[in-house]
Amino acid sequence: MREVFNFSAGPSMLPEEVLREVQADILSYGGSNMSVMEMSHRSKLYEEINAEAESLLRELMGISDNYDVIFVQGGASTQFEAVPLNLLKSGKADYIVTGNFAEKAYKEAQKFGDIAAAASSKDKNFTYIPKTDKNSFRNGIDYIHLTTNNTIFGSHTTMNNVPEADAPIVADASSNILGEVIDVNKFGVIYAGAQKNIGPAGVTVVIVRKDLQDKALPICPTMLKWSTQIKEKSLYNTPPCFSTYVAMLVFRWLKKLGGVGTIQKINELKARTLYDLIDNSSFYTNKTNPADRSIMNVPFQTPTPEFDAKFIEEAGKVGLKTLKGHRLVGGMRASIYNAVPLEGVQKLADFMKKFALQNK
Ligand SMILES: *Cc1c(COP(=O)(O)O)cnc(C)c1O
Numbered sequence: 001m002r003e004v005f006n007f008s009a010g011p012s013m014l015p016e017e018v019l020r021e022v023q024a025d026i027l028s029y030g031g032s033n034m035s036v037m038e039m040s041h042r043s044k045l046y047e048e049i050n051a052e053a054e055s056l057l058r059e060l061m062g063i064s065d066n067y068d069v070i071f072v073q074g075g076a077s078t079q080f081e082a083v084p085l086n087l088l089k090s091g092k093a094d095y096i097v098t099g100n101f102a103e104k105a106y107k108e109a110q111k112f113g114d115i116a117a118a119a120s121s122k123d124k125n126f127t128y129i130p131k132t133d134k135n136s137f138r139n140g141i142d143y144i145h146l147t148t149n150n151t152i153f154g155s156h157t158t159m160n161n162v163p164e165a166d167a168p169i170v171a172d173a174s175s176n177i178l179g180e181v182i183d184v185n186k187f188g189v190i191y192a193g194a195q196k197n198i199g200p201a202g203v204t205v206v207i208v209r210k211d212l213q214d215k216a217l218p219i220c221p222t223m224l225k226w227s228t229q230i231k232e233k234s235l236y237n238t239p240p241c242f243s244t245y246v247a248m249l250v251f252r253w254l255k256k257l258g259g260v261g262t263i264q265k266i267n268e269l270k271a272r273t274l275y276d277l278i279d280n281s282s283f284y285t286n287k288t289n290p291a292d293r294s295i296m297n298v299p300f301q302t303p304t305p306e307f308d309a310k311f312i313e314e315a316g317k318v319g320l321k322t323l324k325g326h327r328l329v330g331g332m333r334a335s336i337y338n339a340v341p342l343e344g345v346q347k348l349a350d351f352m353k354k355f356a357l358q359n360k
Contacts, residue, residue: 004319004320005340005347005348006321006322007320007321007322007336007344008321008322009151009152009175009196009297009322009333009335010151010175010193010201010335011195012197012335013337013340014199014246014250015253015339017253018249018250029245032045036245037241037242041235041241046241049244050071050235052248052251053244053247053248054071054234056251056255057205059255060255061178061260064184066210067184067209068208068210069205069206070226070229070234071203071204071205071229071239071240071244072206072229072234073202074204076101076191076193077104077193078204078224080104080105081108081111081112082220082224083105083109083170083189084109084111084112084113084217085224086208086212086216086220086224087168087216088109088142088215089215089216089217090141091113091142092138092140092141093109093116093141093145094115094118094137094138094141094145094167095118095145095146096118096145096147096157097119097122098120098121098150098153098155098157099147099150099151099152099155100126100152100326101151101152101172102145102146102147102172103122105147106145109145116138118132118137118138118144119131125287125329126150126153126155127289128288129155129289129292131161134163134164134165134166137165137167141167142167142168143167143168143188143189144168145170145171146162146163146171146172147171148172148176148177149175149179149294149296150297151196151294151296152297152328152329153288153299154286154293154298155293156292156294156295156296157292158292159181159183162186168209169188170188170191173191174192175192175196175197175294175296175297175335175337176295177190177205178260178263178338179260179264179295179338180260180264180267181260181261184207187207187209188208188212189209190205191204191206191207192204197296197337197339198250199246199247199249199250200242200243200247202243203239203247213230223237266342267295267296268295270340270342270345271294271298273349274336274345274348275293277353278300283302283356283360284301286298286301287329295336297334297336298333298334298335299325299326299329300334301331302356305330307359308331311323312332314351315355318347318351320348320351322335323348334348
């Protein structure tokens with residue numbers, strides 16, 4: 001066992017079991033005497049990895065045949081551009097702005113059409129998820145964009161809060177994909193960078209409903225067009241082979257553990273452990289509206305920036321790493337994705353209690 005628990009927001013902890021498999025395969029994958037890093041993406045061995053990654057993800061998320069799944073490069077941020085380029089057929093879309101990444105997506109889309117913020121929680125530094133209904137959106141829009149988990153501010157859009165609307169909903173699920181159950185059928189498109197809950201940085205998952213694959217703008221570059229990769233099963237050009245291979249191992253690991261429903265229960269317990277401690281303490285605070293709190297990212301503060309700095313330093317010394325909060329929020333942030341074990345969260349909770357007692 002490694003001696004450290006890593007609470008990084010991304011790239012983040014990977015399951016130790018997966019890292020050991022990677023280590024065992026590093027010089028020779030599948031008896032080939034080649035690493036996956038050295039292998040042709042047209043080889044049979046890699047085609048099997050590519051196909052298994054897709055089928056496992058479909059199984060884990062319950063993705064029907066009505067959707068295609070592709071593994072592409074460029075991170076979630078590239079999809080901020082790809083989304084409007086692939087969908088803005090009539091030139092209008094509405095965004096729900098619930099955090100820093102949501103705002104980046106919203107601003108990027110403005111380069112390509114008539115883009116409006118249907119709702120925003122910027123007025124209160126993104127500490128809540130604004131309520132929306134059918135009337136929150138304009139008529140004739142191509143899509144609605146939302147972020148299912150706000151990594152920096154520690155809030156999430158639960159499945160009950162996904163608006164009922166006529167337009168297809170596009171979701172950035174980078175930081176809670178596979179961490180909690182997402183009802184894929186509520187969405188037209190779901191995308192996620194891998195480095196939080198899926199695997200190493202470098203691969204991005206895009207799930208696209210069949211009826212949304214012919215709406216690209218004429219200027220959409222070939223490499224950003226989803227249908228380019230859909231037609232070629234993600235092998236139009238050289239894919240991020242190694243990242244996809246590790247993602248496949250993570251999917252196997254998650255399936256063996258019982259799937260997304262099982263890990264969601266563990267994640268809820270991890271999150272509750274921290275939120276209960278914070279709520280019952282006069283030393284720690286979390287500013288997010290309780291009903292909207294993320295189960296993946298838990299930001300919290302001590303009474304002063306000096307205590308925050310001391311907390312981060314002392315936590316690091318006992319193996320609780322990467323707890324510094326994002327500069328937009330300050331304080332600390334514990335990212336407790338799938339690969340962060342419950343015992344790591346318990347160790348953090350014990351440390352928090354001790355630190356509060358010693359510094360009151
Ligand atoms: C991390 C993150 C991103 C940015 O992802 P990149 O892969 O670095 O481009 C976008 N959206 C959300 C919700 C994220 O958590």
